[in-house]
Amino acid sequence: MKLKKIMAGALIGVMALAAVGCSPKEKEWPSENITVYVPASPGGTTDNTCRVFAEYLEEELGTSISVVNQEGASGGIAADEMMAADPDGYTLMYYHNTMMTGYITGAVDYKATDKMKVIDITCRDYPGAICVKADSKYETLQDLVDDIKANPETVRIGVETGGGSFLQAKMFEDSIGGKLKYLDYGADAERVAGLLGDKLDLIFLNVGSAKEYEESGDFRMLGVYGTERNPLAPDLETCQEQGIDFVWGGQMMAWFGQKDLPEEIVVKFNTAMEKILADPEVGDRLETLGFYPTYEDSETATKSMNDWLDALLPYKDLM
Numbered sequence: 001m002k003l004k005k006i007m008a009g010a011l012i013g014v015m016a017l018a019a020v021g022c023s024p025k026e027k028e029w030p031s032e033n034i035t036v037y038v039p040a041s042p043g044g045t046t047d048n049t050c051r052v053f054a055e056y057l058e059e060e061l062g063t064s065i066s067v068v069n070q071e072g073a074s075g076g077i078a079a080d081e082m083m084a085a086d087p088d089g090y091t092l093m094y095y096h097n098t099m100m101t102g103y104i105t106g107a108v109d110y111k112a113t114d115k116m117k118v119i120d121i122t123c124r125d126y127p128g129a130i131c132v133k134a135d136s137k138y139e140t141l142q143d144l145v146d147d148i149k150a151n152p153e154t155v156r157i158g159v160e161t162g163g164g165s166f167l168q169a170k171m172f173e174d175s176i177g178g179k180l181k182y183l184d185y186g187a188d189a190e191r192v193a194g195l196l197g198d199k200l201d202l203i204f205l206n207v208g209s210a211k212e213y214e215e216s217g218d219f220r221m222l223g224v225y226g227t228e229r230n231p232l233a234p235d236l237e238t239c240q241e242q243g244i245d246f247v248w249g250g251q252m253m254a255w256f257g258q259k260d261l262p263e264e265i266v267v268k269f270n271t272a273m274e275k276i277l278a279d280p281e282v283g284d285r286l287e288t289l290g291f292y293p294t295y296e297d298s299e300t301a302t303k304s305m306n307d308w309l310d311a312l313l314p315y316k317d318l319m
Contacts, residue, residue, distance in 0.1 A: 127226025158185030208290025
Protein backbone atom coordinates (compact mmCIF):
# COMPACT_ATOMS: atom_id res chain seq x y z
CA MET A 1 0.00 0.00 0.00
CA LYS A 2 2.81 2.38 0.92
CA LEU A 3 4.56 1.66 -2.41
CA LYS A 4 1.36 2.40 -4.32
CA LYS A 5 1.05 5.74 -2.55
CA ILE A 6 4.65 6.63 -3.40
CA MET A 7 4.14 5.72 -7.06
CA ALA A 8 0.88 7.66 -7.23
CA GLY A 9 2.56 10.69 -5.70
CA ALA A 10 5.42 10.47 -8.17
CA LEU A 11 2.98 10.24 -11.07
CA ILE A 12 1.09 13.31 -9.87
CA GLY A 13 4.39 15.18 -9.59
CA VAL A 14 5.42 14.28 -13.13
CA MET A 15 2.03 15.38 -14.44
CA ALA A 16 2.28 18.67 -12.57
CA LEU A 17 5.74 19.34 -13.97
CA ALA A 18 4.51 18.54 -17.45
CA ALA A 19 1.62 20.96 -17.04
CA VAL A 20 3.92 23.72 -15.83
CA GLY A 21 6.37 23.15 -18.67
CA CYS A 22 3.67 23.12 -21.34
CA SER A 23 3.72 26.35 -23.31
CA PRO A 24 0.39 27.83 -24.46
CA LYS A 25 1.75 27.60 -28.03
CA GLU A 26 1.89 23.81 -27.64
CA LYS A 27 -1.86 23.76 -27.20
CA GLU A 28 -4.24 23.35 -30.08
CA TRP A 29 -4.04 26.36 -32.41
CA PRO A 30 -5.24 29.00 -31.80
CA SER A 31 -5.05 29.31 -28.05
CA GLU A 32 -3.91 32.92 -27.87
CA ASN A 33 -4.10 36.26 -29.65
CA ILE A 34 -3.06 36.41 -33.33
CA THR A 35 -1.10 39.44 -34.57
CA VAL A 36 -1.54 40.43 -38.21
CA TYR A 37 0.84 42.87 -39.88
CA VAL A 38 -0.70 45.02 -42.62
CA PRO A 39 1.80 46.96 -44.78
CA ALA A 40 -0.63 49.84 -45.32
CA SER A 41 -2.00 52.82 -43.46
CA PRO A 42 -5.36 52.69 -41.66
CA GLY A 43 -8.38 53.50 -43.79
CA GLY A 44 -7.15 52.16 -47.13
CA THR A 45 -8.61 49.17 -48.94
CA THR A 46 -5.89 46.79 -47.74
CA ASP A 47 -6.48 47.74 -44.13
CA ASN A 48 -10.27 47.80 -44.49
CA THR A 49 -10.57 44.38 -46.12
CA CYS A 50 -8.23 42.91 -43.52
CA ARG A 51 -10.38 44.25 -40.69
CA VAL A 52 -13.51 42.78 -42.27
CA PHE A 53 -11.87 39.36 -42.33
CA ALA A 54 -10.38 39.78 -38.85
CA GLU A 55 -13.83 40.43 -37.44
CA TYR A 56 -15.20 37.16 -38.80
CA LEU A 57 -12.04 35.17 -38.11
CA GLU A 58 -12.24 36.05 -34.43
CA GLU A 59 -15.63 34.36 -34.30
CA GLU A 60 -14.62 31.35 -36.41
CA LEU A 61 -11.30 30.71 -34.66
CA GLY A 62 -12.44 31.70 -31.18
CA THR A 63 -9.60 34.12 -30.51
CA SER A 64 -8.77 37.81 -30.78
CA ILE A 65 -6.87 39.29 -33.72
CA SER A 66 -4.70 42.41 -33.46
CA VAL A 67 -4.10 44.34 -36.69
CA VAL A 68 -0.77 46.19 -36.77
CA ASN A 69 -0.29 48.73 -39.56
CA GLN A 70 3.37 48.71 -40.59
CA GLU A 71 4.12 50.61 -43.79
CA GLY A 72 7.37 50.80 -45.70
CA ALA A 73 9.48 49.13 -48.39
CA SER A 74 6.40 47.93 -50.30
CA GLY A 75 5.60 45.46 -47.57
CA GLY A 76 9.20 44.62 -46.80
CA ILE A 77 9.24 46.02 -43.25
CA ALA A 78 6.06 44.20 -42.21
CA ALA A 79 7.28 41.05 -43.96
CA ASP A 80 10.52 41.15 -41.97
CA GLU A 81 8.56 41.39 -38.72
CA MET A 82 6.35 38.47 -39.72
CA MET A 83 9.17 36.25 -40.99
CA ALA A 84 11.25 36.86 -37.85
CA ALA A 85 8.46 35.48 -35.65
CA ASP A 86 8.03 31.84 -34.67
CA PRO A 87 6.13 29.79 -37.28
CA ASP A 88 3.35 29.00 -34.84
CA GLY A 89 0.39 30.75 -36.48
CA TYR A 90 0.33 33.68 -34.06
CA THR A 91 2.09 36.19 -36.31
CA LEU A 92 0.77 36.55 -39.86
CA MET A 93 0.67 39.18 -42.59
CA TYR A 94 -2.19 40.38 -44.80
CA TYR A 95 -1.21 42.03 -48.06
CA HIS A 96 -1.54 41.65 -51.79
CA ASN A 97 0.51 40.88 -54.88
CA THR A 98 2.62 44.00 -54.39
CA MET A 99 4.62 41.70 -52.11
CA MET A 100 5.65 39.99 -55.35
CA THR A 101 6.21 43.10 -57.46
CA GLY A 102 8.58 44.49 -54.86
CA TYR A 103 11.15 42.11 -56.38
CA ILE A 104 10.75 43.83 -59.76
CA THR A 105 10.89 47.36 -58.42
CA GLY A 106 13.83 46.63 -56.13
CA ALA A 107 11.90 47.32 -52.92
CA VAL A 108 12.96 43.84 -51.72
CA ASP A 109 15.72 41.57 -53.00
CA TYR A 110 13.72 38.33 -52.91
CA LYS A 111 10.69 36.68 -54.42
CA ALA A 112 8.07 36.54 -51.71
CA THR A 113 7.05 32.96 -52.48
CA ASP A 114 10.67 31.86 -51.91
CA LYS A 115 10.83 33.39 -48.42
CA MET A 116 7.31 33.03 -47.04
CA LYS A 117 4.17 30.93 -47.39
CA VAL A 118 1.12 32.21 -49.21
CA ILE A 119 -1.64 30.83 -46.99
CA ASP A 120 -4.45 31.73 -49.36
CA ILE A 121 -5.99 34.36 -51.60
CA THR A 122 -9.26 35.72 -50.28
CA CYS A 123 -10.49 38.37 -52.69
CA ARG A 124 -9.64 40.43 -55.74
CA ASP A 125 -10.54 43.94 -56.70
CA TYR A 126 -12.55 45.05 -59.68
CA PRO A 127 -10.63 47.09 -62.30
CA GLY A 128 -9.59 50.42 -60.83
CA ALA A 129 -9.78 53.87 -62.38
CA ILE A 130 -7.53 56.73 -63.40
CA CYS A 131 -8.76 59.65 -61.30
CA VAL A 132 -8.30 63.42 -61.43
CA LYS A 133 -9.87 66.26 -59.47
CA ALA A 134 -13.41 67.16 -60.55
CA ASP A 135 -12.19 70.65 -61.51
CA SER A 136 -9.16 69.31 -63.40
CA LYS A 137 -8.41 70.60 -66.88
CA TYR A 138 -8.44 66.98 -68.02
CA GLU A 139 -11.98 66.34 -69.20
CA THR A 140 -11.11 63.05 -70.88
CA LEU A 141 -8.44 60.38 -70.71
CA GLN A 142 -7.11 61.56 -74.06
CA ASP A 143 -6.70 65.09 -72.66
CA LEU A 144 -4.53 63.63 -69.90
CA VAL A 145 -2.47 61.49 -72.26
CA ASP A 146 -1.90 64.38 -74.67
CA ASP A 147 -0.60 66.62 -71.87
CA ILE A 148 1.71 63.94 -70.49
CA LYS A 149 3.24 63.45 -73.93
CA ALA A 150 3.47 67.17 -74.69
CA ASN A 151 4.95 68.09 -71.30
CA PRO A 152 7.17 65.25 -70.08
CA GLU A 153 7.75 64.86 -66.34
CA THR A 154 5.38 67.66 -65.36
CA VAL A 155 2.08 65.85 -64.76
CA ARG A 156 2.23 64.73 -61.13
CA ILE A 157 1.22 61.23 -60.07
CA GLY A 158 1.26 59.86 -56.52
CA VAL A 159 2.85 56.45 -56.06
CA GLU A 160 4.43 54.32 -53.39
CA THR A 161 8.01 54.28 -54.63
CA GLY A 162 9.03 50.70 -55.33
CA GLY A 163 5.48 49.45 -54.84
CA GLY A 164 2.76 48.17 -57.12
CA SER A 165 1.47 51.67 -57.87
CA PHE A 166 4.98 52.63 -59.03
CA LEU A 167 5.12 49.68 -61.44
CA GLN A 168 1.56 50.44 -62.52
CA ALA A 169 2.54 54.00 -63.45
CA LYS A 170 5.58 52.76 -65.37
CA MET A 171 3.35 50.44 -67.37
CA PHE A 172 0.97 53.33 -68.06
CA GLU A 173 3.88 55.45 -69.29
CA ASP A 174 5.02 52.62 -71.50
CA SER A 175 1.55 52.24 -73.02
CA ILE A 176 1.25 55.93 -73.96
CA GLY A 177 4.88 56.78 -74.73
CA GLY A 178 5.08 59.60 -72.19
CA LYS A 179 6.80 60.52 -68.92
CA LEU A 180 5.13 61.38 -65.60
CA LYS A 181 6.46 63.29 -62.60
CA TYR A 182 6.59 60.86 -59.66
CA LEU A 183 5.82 61.92 -56.10
CA ASP A 184 6.07 59.42 -53.25
CA TYR A 185 2.67 59.38 -51.55
CA GLY A 186 2.52 55.97 -49.89
CA ALA A 187 -0.73 54.02 -49.86
CA ASP A 188 -4.23 54.84 -51.12
CA ALA A 189 -5.21 57.13 -48.25
CA GLU A 190 -2.15 59.35 -48.73
CA ARG A 191 -2.62 59.50 -52.49
CA VAL A 192 -6.27 60.47 -52.12
CA ALA A 193 -5.24 63.26 -49.74
CA GLY A 194 -2.63 64.42 -52.22
CA LEU A 195 -5.15 64.67 -55.04
CA LEU A 196 -7.72 66.39 -52.84
CA GLY A 197 -5.06 68.89 -51.76
CA ASP A 198 -4.01 69.72 -55.35
CA LYS A 199 -0.56 68.27 -54.73
CA LEU A 200 -1.14 65.64 -57.43
CA ASP A 201 -2.69 65.71 -60.89
CA LEU A 202 -3.81 62.07 -61.06
CA ILE A 203 -3.89 58.86 -59.10
CA PHE A 204 -4.87 55.26 -59.71
CA LEU A 205 -7.64 54.18 -57.32
CA ASN A 206 -10.11 51.34 -56.87
CA VAL A 207 -13.53 52.27 -58.20
CA GLY A 208 -15.27 51.51 -54.90
CA SER A 209 -13.44 54.41 -53.26
CA ALA A 210 -13.26 56.63 -56.35
CA LYS A 211 -17.01 56.44 -56.87
CA GLU A 212 -17.65 57.98 -53.44
CA TYR A 213 -15.39 60.92 -54.27
CA GLU A 214 -17.00 61.31 -57.68
CA GLU A 215 -20.48 61.36 -56.14
CA SER A 216 -19.34 63.98 -53.62
CA GLY A 217 -18.09 66.17 -56.48
CA ASP A 218 -14.39 65.84 -55.65
CA PHE A 219 -13.05 63.42 -58.28
CA ARG A 220 -13.57 62.56 -61.91
CA MET A 221 -12.86 59.04 -63.21
CA LEU A 222 -11.41 59.05 -66.71
CA GLY A 223 -11.28 55.32 -67.46
CA VAL A 224 -10.89 51.90 -65.88
CA TYR A 225 -7.75 49.86 -66.51
CA GLY A 226 -9.24 46.40 -66.89
CA THR A 227 -10.07 44.31 -69.91
CA GLU A 228 -13.74 44.76 -68.98
CA ARG A 229 -15.74 47.55 -67.39
CA ASN A 230 -16.16 47.72 -63.65
CA PRO A 231 -19.66 46.65 -62.53
CA LEU A 232 -19.59 49.40 -59.90
CA ALA A 233 -19.30 52.00 -62.70
CA PRO A 234 -20.70 50.24 -65.79
CA ASP A 235 -20.91 53.43 -67.87
CA LEU A 236 -17.21 54.24 -67.48
CA GLU A 237 -15.23 53.06 -70.50
CA THR A 238 -12.03 51.06 -70.18
CA CYS A 239 -8.72 52.56 -71.28
CA GLN A 240 -8.68 50.10 -74.16
CA GLU A 241 -12.10 51.26 -75.33
CA GLN A 242 -10.65 54.78 -75.45
CA GLY A 243 -7.68 53.71 -77.55
CA ILE A 244 -5.14 53.43 -74.72
CA ASP A 245 -3.75 49.91 -74.39
CA PHE A 246 -3.25 50.01 -70.64
CA VAL A 247 -4.38 47.07 -68.48
CA TRP A 248 -3.51 46.44 -64.84
CA GLY A 249 -4.53 43.08 -63.44
CA GLY A 250 -5.49 44.35 -60.04
CA GLN A 251 -4.91 43.24 -56.48
CA MET A 252 -5.03 39.74 -55.08
CA MET A 253 -5.50 40.07 -51.33
CA ALA A 254 -3.76 37.29 -49.45
CA TRP A 255 -2.67 35.99 -46.07
CA PHE A 256 1.03 35.21 -45.60
CA GLY A 257 2.93 33.22 -43.01
CA GLN A 258 6.43 31.94 -42.37
CA LYS A 259 7.81 29.52 -44.96
CA ASP A 260 7.69 26.60 -42.51
CA LEU A 261 4.27 27.38 -41.05
CA PRO A 262 2.77 23.95 -40.18
CA GLU A 263 0.29 22.58 -42.70
CA GLU A 264 -2.30 21.80 -40.02
CA ILE A 265 -2.47 25.51 -39.14
CA VAL A 266 -2.80 26.47 -42.81
CA VAL A 267 -5.65 23.99 -43.24
CA LYS A 268 -7.49 25.16 -40.13
CA PHE A 269 -7.09 28.81 -41.11
CA ASN A 270 -8.32 28.16 -44.64
CA THR A 271 -11.29 26.14 -43.46
CA ALA A 272 -12.37 29.21 -41.51
CA MET A 273 -11.71 31.52 -44.47
CA GLU A 274 -13.74 29.37 -46.88
CA LYS A 275 -16.70 29.54 -44.53
CA ILE A 276 -16.35 33.30 -44.12
CA LEU A 277 -16.13 33.92 -47.87
CA ALA A 278 -19.30 31.91 -48.44
CA ASP A 279 -21.25 34.36 -46.25
CA PRO A 280 -23.27 36.75 -48.50
CA GLU A 281 -22.88 39.48 -45.89
CA VAL A 282 -19.10 39.34 -46.29
CA GLY A 283 -19.48 39.54 -50.06
CA ASP A 284 -21.64 42.65 -49.70
CA ARG A 285 -19.13 44.32 -47.40
CA LEU A 286 -16.25 43.55 -49.75
CA GLU A 287 -18.19 44.92 -52.73
CA THR A 288 -18.60 48.29 -51.03
CA LEU A 289 -14.79 48.36 -50.89
CA GLY A 290 -14.48 47.43 -54.57
CA PHE A 291 -13.60 43.75 -54.07
CA TYR A 292 -15.23 40.38 -54.65
CA PRO A 293 -14.62 37.06 -52.82
CA THR A 294 -12.32 34.61 -54.58
CA TYR A 295 -10.84 31.84 -52.48
CA GLU A 296 -7.64 30.03 -53.50
CA ASP A 297 -5.88 27.53 -51.25
CA SER A 298 -2.16 27.76 -50.51
CA GLU A 299 -0.95 25.82 -53.54
CA THR A 300 -3.22 27.61 -56.01
CA ALA A 301 -2.55 31.02 -54.47
CA THR A 302 1.20 30.49 -54.66
CA LYS A 303 0.91 29.67 -58.36
CA SER A 304 -1.23 32.77 -58.95
CA MET A 305 1.38 34.95 -57.26
CA ASN A 306 4.21 33.41 -59.27
CA ASP A 307 2.27 33.72 -62.53
CA TRP A 308 1.62 37.39 -61.74
CA LEU A 309 5.33 37.99 -61.21
CA ASP A 310 6.33 36.13 -64.37
CA ALA A 311 3.96 38.27 -66.44
CA LEU A 312 5.58 41.46 -65.11
CA LEU A 313 9.25 40.45 -65.29
CA PRO A 314 9.65 42.05 -68.75
CA TYR A 315 9.09 45.41 -67.02
CA LYS A 316 11.95 44.91 -64.57
CA ASP A 317 14.34 46.96 -66.69
CA LEU A 318 11.92 49.92 -66.56
CA MET A 319 12.52 50.19 -62.85
